[in-house]
Amino acid sequence: MKSIERIELSVFELVYRHYFETSFGREEGRTGIIVRVFSEGLCGYGEVVADKFPLYSYETTATARLLLKELLIPLVFSDGIREPDDFAARAAVYKGHAMAKAGLELALWDLKAKRSGIPLSRLYGAERREVNSGVSVGIQDTIPQLLERIENFLTEGYPRIKIKIKPGWDTAVCREIRRRWPGLPLQVDANAGYTPADTDRLRELDEFDLTMLEQPFTGEDLWDHARLQKLIRTPICLDESAKSFLAVRQARELGSGRIVNIKVGRVGGIGEARRIHDFCLDQGMPVWCGGMLETGIGRAHNIHLAALPGFQLANDISASRRYFDRDLIDPEIELTGEGTIAVPEGPGIGVNPDEKRIRDVTLLHETFSA
Numbered sequence: 001m002k003s004i005e006r007i008e009l010s011v012f013e014l015v016y017r018h019y020f021e022t023s024f025g026r027e028e029g030r031t032g033i034i035v036r037v038f039s040e041g042l043c044g045y046g047e048v049v050a051d052k053f054p055l056y057s058y059e060t061t062a063t064a065r066l067l068l069k070e071l072l073i074p075l076v077f078s079d080g081i082r083e084p085d086d087f088a089a090r091a092a093v094y095k096g097h098a099m100a101k102a103g104l105e106l107a108l109w110d111l112k113a114k115r116s117g118i119p120l121s122r123l124y125g126a127e128r129r130e131v132n133s134g135v136s137v138g139i140q141d142t143i144p145q146l147l148e149r150i151e152n153f154l155t156e157g158y159p160r161i162k163i164k165i166k167p168g169w170d171t172a173v174c175r176e177i178r179r180r181w182p183g184l185p186l187q188v189d190a191n192a193g194y195t196p197a198d199t200d201r202l203r204e205l206d207e208f209d210l211t212m213l214e215q216p217f218t219g220e221d222l223w224d225h226a227r228l229q230k231l232i233r234t235p236i237c238l239d240e241s242a243k244s245f246l247a248v249r250q251a252r253e254l255g256s257g258r259i260v261n262i263k264v265g266r267v268g269g270i271g272e273a274r275r276i277h278d279f280c281l282d283q284g285m286p287v288w289c290g291g292m293l294e295t296g297i298g299r300a301h302n303i304h305l306a307a308l309p310g311f312q313l314a315n316d317i318s319a320s321r322r323y324f325d326r327d328l329i330d331p332e333i334e335l336t337g338e339g340t341i342a343v344p345e346g347p348g349i350g351v352n353p354d355e356k357r358i359r360d361v362t363l364l365h366e367t368f369s370a
C-alpha cells in the first residue's frame with residue numbers, strides 16, 4: 001500500500017454574500033486553508049477552519065499553516081502515515097492546534113474513502129441519507145433588518161433559525177421574533193459574550209421557548225455554565241467549551257449543559273468528534289453539527305459526519321448560496337424541499353472541488369513532497 005506522495009495547501013480568502021456578526025465582531029469574509037493529500041492518482045480534500053484573527057479560538061490561519069508546514073506534514077512523510085487514525089495518534093503529541101490537525105486529518109479521511117470507492121458517511125458507519133438543515137443568522141444593524149433576513153431564510157425553506165446574541169441584542173430581539181413567529185424552532189448563540197454577572201438577563205430568555213442557549217460564558221468555564229443551567233429552564237448547549245471528549249465528559253458530570261455542538265475543527269479531528277458523538281448518544285445527550293462558515297469542502301465533511309445517528313437536532317449546515325456568491329465546489333450544496341441537505345453519494349466527500357475557482361481565491365499555494 002502506497003503512502004502519501006504529496007501534500008498541497010491553498011490559503012484562500014473568500015467574501016461572504018452578507019457580513020456575519022457575532023458577539024466577538026463583524027466579518028465581511030474569511031480566510032482558511034484547503035488541504036490536499038495525493039496518493040496513487042487520488043486526491044483527498046480537507047479544510048482548516050481557523051480564520052484570520054484569534055476571535056473564536058486562539059488558532060488563526062497563520063498558526064495553522066505554521067503547524068502544518070513545520071510539524072504535521074513532515075510527520076506524515078517521515079512516518080509514512082496514510083491512515084487518518086494513525087495520523088491523529090501521532091499528531092496528539094503536539095498540544096492544541098485542533099483546527100490545523102483536523103484539516104489534514106479530514107483530507108486523509110476523504111482519501112481513505114475514495115480508495116475504497118465509498119462515501120465518507122459509509123466509512124463512518126453513518127446511515128442517514130439526509131441531514132437536518134438550519135441557518136445561523138448574525139447580528140444585524142436593526143431588528144427590522146434581522147426580521148427581514150429571517151423571513152427570507154424561512155421562504156427559502158430553512159426549518160430552524162439560530163440567531164447570534166450579545167448583551168443588548170438579546171431579549172428585545174427574541175420578543176420581536178416571537179411576536180411574529182410564535183412557534184418557530186428558534187435558538188440563540190452568545191459566542192461566550194456574557195459573564196455570570198449577566199445571569200438575571202439570561203434568565204429572561206426562558207420566556208421565549210428557545211430550543212437552546214449556546215455558549216453564554218467563556219470556553220474555559222464549565223463551572224459557571226453548570227451554575228447557570230440550574231437557574232434557567234432553557235437548555236444550555238456547549239460550543240467553545242466542548243473542546244475535547246474529556247471536556248464533554250466533565251461537562252456532563254458537572255451539568256454544564258444538556259446539548260453539545262460538535263465541530264470537527266474545534267475538537268481536532270473526526271476521531272475525537274466521533275468519541276464525543278458516541279458518548280453523547282450513550283448518555284442520551286442530543287448533539288448537532290456546528291459550522292464555521294466553511295466552503296463547500298469543509299461543509300461536505302460536516303454533512304457526512306452529521307449522517308451519524310446522534311445528530312438528531314437541526315445542524316448549522318446551510319446551502320452554498322447562504323454563504324458565498326460562488327462556492328468552491330461544483331455543483332453547489334442545496335436545500336431539499338424538506339429543509340434537509342442530501343448526503344452526497346459519490347466516493348469520499350462526494351462533491352467536486354472546483355480547482356479553477358480555488359485558484360481564483362488563493363492567496364498562497366504551497367507544495368510539499370515526500
Ligand code: OSB
Nearest residue numbers: 056136290291292293294316317
Ligand atoms: O459559534 O457556531 C458558531 C461561525 C463562525 C464561528 C462560530 C460560529 C459560527 C456560526 C456559523 O454560527 C454556522 C455556519 O457555518 O453556518
Ligand code: MG
Nearest residue numbers: 189214215239
Ligand atoms: Mg456557536
